[in-house]
Amino acid sequence: MKSNSRMENGDITVRETHCNNLTTWWSSRTKNEKKCSYCVFGLMLSATLGLVVYFALFADKNIVCKSSECQAASTQLLGFIDNSQNACDNFYQFACGSSRETNTSAGYQNIMEDDIDILIRQMLDSESNNSNIPSIDLAKQFYKVCFNNGETRNGMKHLTSVLHLIGGWPVLEGHDWKAERFTSWAVAVRTLRNYGVNFNIFFDINVDVDREHPERYILSIHPNLKHRFFNGNNSGEFILNYMSDIAAQFYPQKGIQRQELIDVLNFIFSLEKISEKSRRLTANKPNNLFYTISDLQSEYPTIPWIEYLEGVLRAVPLRPDDVINVADPLYLKYLHSLLNSTNPRIIANFMGWQVIQSLINFLPPTVQDKSYTYLEKINGDFYRKPRWKICVEAIRERMSAVINMGYIKLYFDNDTKYRVMDLIRAVKNTFRKRLLMAEWLDKVTKRKVMKILMSSVVKLYSDSDLVNLAQESSFYNEINIEQDELLKGVLHLNLVYWDLHYARLIAPVQDEWVRSQTFLSGSKVSYSATENILKFPLGIFRGIYFDSSRPDYMNYALLGNVLGHQISHIFVDGQLANMQASKSAQQKILNWWSAESLQAYLDIMQCISNQFSRFQAQTIGTPHVIHADSSIARHEDVADLAGIKAAYYSYEEKEWRYGPEPLLPGLKYTPKQLFWISTALQFCPKYADAHMKEQDTSNTDQHSPNEFRTIGPLQNLDEFARDFKCSIGSYMNPREKCRI
Numbered sequence: 001m002k003s004n005s006r007m008e009n010g011d012i013t014v015r016e017t018h019c020n021n022l023t024t025w026w027s028s029r030t031k032n033e034k035k036c037s038y039c040v041f042g043l044m045l046s047a048t049l050g051l052v053v054y055f056a057l058f059a060d061k062n063i064v065c066k067s068s069e070c071q072a073a074s075t076q077l078l079g080f081i082d083n084s085q086n087a088c089d090n091f092y093q094f095a096c097g098s099s100r101e102t103n104t105s106a107g108y109q110n111i112m113e114d115d116i117d118i119l120i121r122q123m124l125d126s127e128s129n130n131s132n133i134p135s136i137d138l139a140k141q142f143y144k145v146c147f148n149n150g151e152t153r154n155g156m157k158h159l160t161s162v163l164h165l166i167g168g169w170p171v172l173e174g175h176d177w178k179a180e181r182f183t184s185w186a187v188a189v190r191t192l193r194n195y196g197v198n199f200n201i202f203f204d205i206n207v208d209v210d211r212e213h214p215e216r217y218i219l220s221i222h223p224n225l226k227h228r229f230f231n232g233n234n235s236g237e238f239i240l241n242y243m244s245d246i247a248a249q250f251y252p253q254k255g256i257q258r259q260e261l262i263d264v265l266n267f268i269f270s271l272e273k274i275s276e277k278s279r280r281l282t283a284n285k286p287n288n289l290f291y292t293i294s295d296l297q298s299e300y301p302t303i304p305w306i307e308y309l310e311g312v313l314r315a316v317p318l319r320p321d322d323v324i325n326v327a328d329p330l331y332l333k334y335l336h337s338l339l340n341s342t343n344p345r346i347i348a349n350f351m352g353w354q355v356i357q358s359l360i361n362f363l364p365p366t367v368q369d370k371s372y373t374y375l376e377k378i379n380g381d382f383y384r385k386p387r388w389k390i391c392v393e394a395i396r397e398r399m400s401a402v403i404n405m406g407y408i409k410l411y412f413d414n415d416t417k418y419r420v421m422d423l424i425r426a427v428k429n430t431f432r433k434r435l436l437m438a439e440w441l442d443k444v445t446k447r448k449v450m451k452i453l454m455s456s457v458v459k460l461y462s463d464s465d466l467v468n469l470a471q472e473s474s475f476y477n478e479i480n481i482e483q484d485e486l487l488k489g490v491l492h493l494n495l496v497y498w499d500l501h502y503a504r505l506i507a508p509v510q511d512e513w514v515r516s517q518t519f520l521s522g523s524k525v526s527y528s529a530t531e532n533i534l535k536f537p538l539g540i541f542r543g544i545y546f547d548s549s550r551p552d553y554m555n556y557a558l559l560g561n562v563l564g565h566q567i568s569h570i571f572v573d574g575q576l577a578n579m580q581a582s583k584s585a586q587q588k589i590l591n592w593w594s595a596e597s598l599q600a601y602l603d604i605m606q607c608i609s610n611q612f613s614r615f616q617a618q619t620i621g622t623p624h625v626i627h628a629d630s631s632i633a634r635h636e637d638v639a640d641l642a643g644i645k646a647a648y649y650s651y652e653e654k655e656w657r658y659g660p661e662p663l664l665p666g667l668k669y670t671p672k673q674l675f676w677i678s679t680a681l682q683f684c685p686k687y688a689d690a691h692m693k694e695q696d697t698s699n700t701d702q703h704s705p706n707e708f709r710t711i712g713p714l715q716n717l718d719e720f721a722r723d724f725k726c727s728i729g730s731y732m733n734p735r736e737k738c739r740i
Helices: 016-027 029-055 070-078 091-096 107-125 134-147 153-164 172-177 185-194 235-250 258-282 293-297 305-313 329-340 346-360 365-379 385-400 400-411 414-437 443-455 464-477 487-508 552-580 597-612 629-657 671-679 689-698 706-715 718-726
Strands: 006-009 012-015 201-211 219-223 289-292 323-326 457-459 526-528 534-535 617-619 624-625
Touching: 006 258, 029 385, 091 172, 091 671, 091 706, 107 385, 107 400, 134 258, 134 487, 153 235, 153 346, 153 487, 172 235, 172 258, 172 346, 172 617, 185 305, 185 346, 185 414, 185 629, 201 329, 219 329, 219 487, 235 258, 235 365, 289 293, 293 305, 293 323, 305 487, 329 629, 385 400, 385 487, 400 464, 414 443, 414 552, 414 689, 443 552, 443 689, 443 706, 464 487, 534 671, 552 671, 597 629, 597 706, 597 718, 629 671, 629 706, 671 706, 671 718
Parallel strands: 219 323, 457 534
Antiparallel strands: 006 012, 201 219, 289 323, 526 534, 617 624
16 A cells, blocks of 8 residues: 555545554553553543533633623613512512502503604604605605694694584584484494594494304494593583583684583483493303394394495495394494484584594694693593604504504514524423423323424414515505695595405405504513414514513513413413304314313412412502402413423523523623523512502402512422522422422
């Protein structure tokens, strides 16, 4: 064999001469020399391993993140942490002890919604450019005109002409009003619909997915309660003065007949009475009835249903076999009787008043000021929305598809989407592993739950969703908003919005999630048992819940925790939905509980109920002890425990794979301790005493009070006690725990 011959294997080339030389050199060494070589090699290997262990266990622990995002996160946590408290004595007092009382029940959800509105405002404030689609430019123009409040008396004149088209407003016209011009309230509704004015005055006509046949849309009739704008025994006089002030803005020189307004107010009280009576008699009872058009006409004969519905649908044909869902037949029965027994003049006055109220924000500032003065009198400490927020909300109500598309394009980049999806996959995978290890679930139940869990769909948005948003947005392209014609612009937008809404009746069923306002500003992940879909609002991927620029122990503690909580509802809510859903929907929900597993779950719930029943909290000001109602909140309490456990193990696996993350400046806590501290962040706001008392006595909240949601799950987790070194028997590390 030649000395320069080579053996090739892919890109690796080995020279045989070198191998032969190395073998000859080693064989010529003495026994002692070989022993020394072994010792040197062993020392080198030990030193290398020691360095690896040192850097893995110690070196990274001293690294502090100094970015502006980490500084902001540290400041946020420092605003809540009370270092005078011991985490093992009462973790809520430690993690949230420095939190200040808020004056409302707003909490983080309202803060996040405001944050989303601010981002939308910034988008609408930016200059239009050729890269934007026309509907986004229209939204910017609408916002500009609305914000500048450029409405002159043109709006009042246009609104007066609309009122004239439906027969006039007797409050203004007095003896000049002619009853024959007001043909009927049903004809007036049709006229309002054609001009883009609010026509859902006595009841709402919606297009909803048919629960029995979810592959199609149907028309639904719902009670309208928008007339409820009074409060308390003394509000009658306030509202009469308010109505007089508003009417005087149309004809300042003309006296207003107060009796006309008194009749309207009494009619409003009558509507309130039939609404309350219907709610009381149908509480906790299935109340939906389905009618054909002919059945509806027979049941409520004085309402011309075909003419009425055709006027609402406009270009959409009303088919003879269309089914109408009446959500509250008893209310409709009472309303039918009330309308038949009420003087048409009073009905005309009420409709005119409702039309004005629906457009009050787009009338001159002098008219809007009257509305705010009334609200301040009737509500006391009243928050007056800034003009920019009124305008943003007005655009979102009428052009949600346009705004959602613009928001995704501007604020939700692919990198954020990929990181979010990685976190979601990690938590789902961890949940799957923990379920397989759960001793309280039998094998058959595990297989069924696993099938549902792994086939569950995470819904953010897809390319087809963006196509649908763009298609819907194109219907606004021909609208133009003039500087001095704000009201006309609003009515034109209303017309397009309602045309799009009712056109769904003859279209294939689509997921409405991405075009809804909740898609942007919602802060709650929802689970649909019938569809097996977890729906994520984009609003939750910012604020306290997620920030790609901060350490992931905060993201897993907050967003991961919320996700784990909702995943737990997959196997809890499925059973509940199976009992509550329609027959066709029940076939899509797998009833996975075996008798043994169900009993084990009930035992876990009972354990947690017993634990939470011992909790109590004190209001900040006036003495009032808050208790947990375990009978109402126990499903959510179990989900809190399961969610935080899944989030913790997901983050622990991430840390094992990639190593510890940097610490936050000014906080001498480990990454895992910062994980636990971050879990409390969403529960730190302390509400005013009045809100806490109302929540405690109403028994309507499905969740336990924030303090209990913080300490309850952690008392049951050995992992928390280990990371904070809580001694056995301490408050946060009790000897008896509820295991899941």
